[in-house]
Amino acid sequence: MADIVLDKVSKRFPDGTTAVQDVDLEIADGEFVILVGPSGCGKSTTLNMIAGLEDISSGELRIGGERVNDKAPRDRDIAMVFQSYALYPNMTVRENMAFPLRLAKMDKETINQKVDEAAKVLELTALLDRRPANLSGGQRQRVAMGRAIVRQPKAFLMDEPLSNLDAKLRVQMRTVVSRLQKQLGTTTVYVTHDQTEAMTLGDRVVIMRGGAVQQVGPPQELYDHPRNLFVAGFIGSPSMNFVHAVVEDGRLRTALGDVPVGDRIRRELEGGDAPRELILGIRPEHFEDAALIDDETRRRGMEFEAPVDIVESMGSDKYVYFTVEGERATAAELEELAADTGAADFAGAGSNLVTRLSAESPVREGESRRVWFNLEKIHLFDPGSGRNLTLHEGRSAGALAD
Amino acid sequence: MAVETTTRAKLRWGLLDVVVVVFALVPVLWIASLSFKTPATLTDGKFWPREWTLDNYRTIFDTDQFVRALVNSIGIALIATAIAVVLGTMAAYAISRLDFPGKKLLVGVSLLIAMFPQVSLVSPLFEIERQLGLFDTWPGLILPYITFALPLAIYTLSAFFKQIPWDLEKAAKMDGATQGQAFRRVIAPLAAPGVFTTAILVFIFCWNDFLFAITLTSTERSRTVPVALQFFTGESQFEDPTGAICAAAVVITVPIILFVLFFQRRIVSGLTSGAVKG
């Protein structure tokens, strides 16, 4: 058991590229921290540096208060679970799990006892004499976990451990991982590119982009109060809607109509170097069918009308896609997010809005529908820097805040 | 209809198969056939022997000339193979797993040697080995064999090593293994089939050589069988050496046939994996 501290840790490759830039992170003893971001954001490199599989170019890494920059992986006393599971194909499940203990020169009896214990926890007892080739994906994944927990290391490192599983099993294993971590109370660093995994698993989530940390915090905080455009776009599924906005006479002209702003935002926009164009961000659940809301709620937002593209009924609610006219919101961060999902060159003209409406809404495809959205929950971003202008002392206060 | 086409397609492929097999086997069967012919029927020009005899085999195994050459062939090829595979394994492991300056250079050099005209080495080696006293000795042949087998070994082995998942070594390191332990306990057992295949290929290469063997030897002390065959030219012991030459040729072909029969899959995978990456 130990805490892990990254102090201005950077990774530069000989060819001059910087994979990780000045990452500062304090992971408390027993904490479950998720590193998340699109591919190439440096999350795996960061994990490998903690593991000792890659060198740290500059900065300091401390595990349990001790500087370990130059220590070999074997001297750091941490275990790792790999995406490919990395089970030794020439060893049985038992031998795989016993391998780290045998390297630590434990006596046979202790080894057997520990392996049996770990196997019991992960329900692997019946499989102990099989070889990895004869196991299903989920079983292999559990063996990989077993090999990590069997020696009770100071910390677990997990590199996308669930991404090779099919969707259903992944959800199931998520709870296994979560329960196991709570039960053992071992410090865990978990890398994933899946924001759902990040949101559901971690005590805290670290969002990375281009080798730098964007924001660190508990999942809900990242969701409600994203520091910048990238975090806002990355967290949440379906993701936040972004609408182009122009500042004019203290109002925001958008495809959804003119959006009023409160005093605080107005002050911000009156500065000499303030941006003339903004990006408006609204999460799907902050829309509602205008016919279904009471007057009290209606006052907190505004309405617009748009043609309905597609209706996906989820049972509990409806995802409704609208097309709105007007310029599309553009920013480097948005392009990067689109590239990560592979949708960079696949969006039609105008902007598309994804909304989550109540299941009672009688909305139909092809009609034009009046929709309300909550002004207290919207975010305004500077397209140049990506900064969230609605953030005040770390809290997002919507467009109307005074 | 569909069944009919597949049957016809199968027949067509089968016919092509037969052509290939006949083409590949005729010269081998022919020399085997000659080795079983009696001296009287040797020149009858028939493909199959009319009278079968094992006399030719008895003759060659009775002479020191052949037995000695066979011992030389086996000994030299085995030693050269062992050394080349050990050195090649070390180098290939480093090339496929480790990052160090000079790696590219080594790959380049071994590629150059693979393309090197062996005859260009014959004159200097002839002179150098005479000066060093290596001429007409086992080491005198083993050395060039290792040299020219090494590129083959390094390429084939690094292709095999690259197929071993990288993560396993990382996992071993995370599990507390040193670099050496990771190699011995995780990589080596997985690499063994590749090493074995490479050993077969290298052995075939050494077993096959003629140019070095004929230039760097002068007596029975270190002459290998392919060279000894040239000296069977019917002086004192043999009236007509044809039968004896054929019998000796068949003897040194047997191991090749065995390798091919038992390890066809491995040899093909070894040759092709090394080839794809050049």
Place this chain on the structure above:
Amino acid sequence: MSVNATPAGAQAAAEAEAEQPGGRHAAVPEQRSRRGSRAPLSDNKRAERRLGWLLCAPAALVMVLVTAYPILYSVWLSLQRFDLRFPDEREFVGLENYVTVLTNDFWWTAFGVTALITVVTVAVELVLGMGLALIMHRTLVGRGIVRTAALIPYGIVTVVAAFSWRYAWTPGTGYLANLFDGSAPLTERASSLAIIMLAEIWKTTPFMALLLMAGLALVPEDLLKAASTDGATAWQRFTKVMLPVMKPAILVALLFRTLDAFRVFDNIFVLTNGGNETSSVSMLAYNNLIRGLNLGIGSTMSVLIFITVAIIAFVFVKLFGTAAPGSDDGERR
């Protein structure tokens, strides 16, 4: 749970972003390389380097000692008059040996023979090898048998195969000689050369085929299916889909076989012993060295052969650029 996020990293990123709006990555390129090259090596890295060198050293040492040094020594020998039958006359003569060899008809005849054998055998082998590769790769029946049979010529000792061909064409003894009314094909130049080439082709076509099969394996099955549904005939599938994907493998096979064919020695030695002007350059060098014991002339030929091979290799690499083996792309494939 002590949550103590340090937002410094995020701030730094935001600042870097502000400095270069629209920049996708936070770091400045020049800054990276400058700092990167000075990053001190950790123990881990240094140990890895040392191990790498240690493991490669023996192989590198043997290869260099047995090739580089002798080839230099060979250049030195080629500049001397050095006949082992007259060791007292050994002296430095500069390029005189080169003049002797390059103005000698035997050399140019041998060179012509070698070039002819190389061009014809490689061309024929490419066609036959492609056919054999297709058979080995795609046959519906007896794949194992075909592959096993094809490996026999590859594995068999060249000298053994050469004897088989020699006896096959020897009048009286051979089953093939009788086809031509008892004439002796191995005593005439044209037929001798044809037989030498036949023996070479028989022996090395399987190797060519294996290299090409490696290329065939790279052609995705779906690609061929897609081509068929698009209406391509079998021949179009071969030329428009397979060949382009196989190109790197074909070039590698051609390069290796060309250089290998240029070294032709064993077959000629057994089949004709270089008679009737069928010597290759290797054969000629061997004759001068071992039979003539003329180290000076023998070495000169060695050096000339080396240079020729180097030129061939160079031309291949130049022509085919990155597809050539040894280049980065080819190596990582």
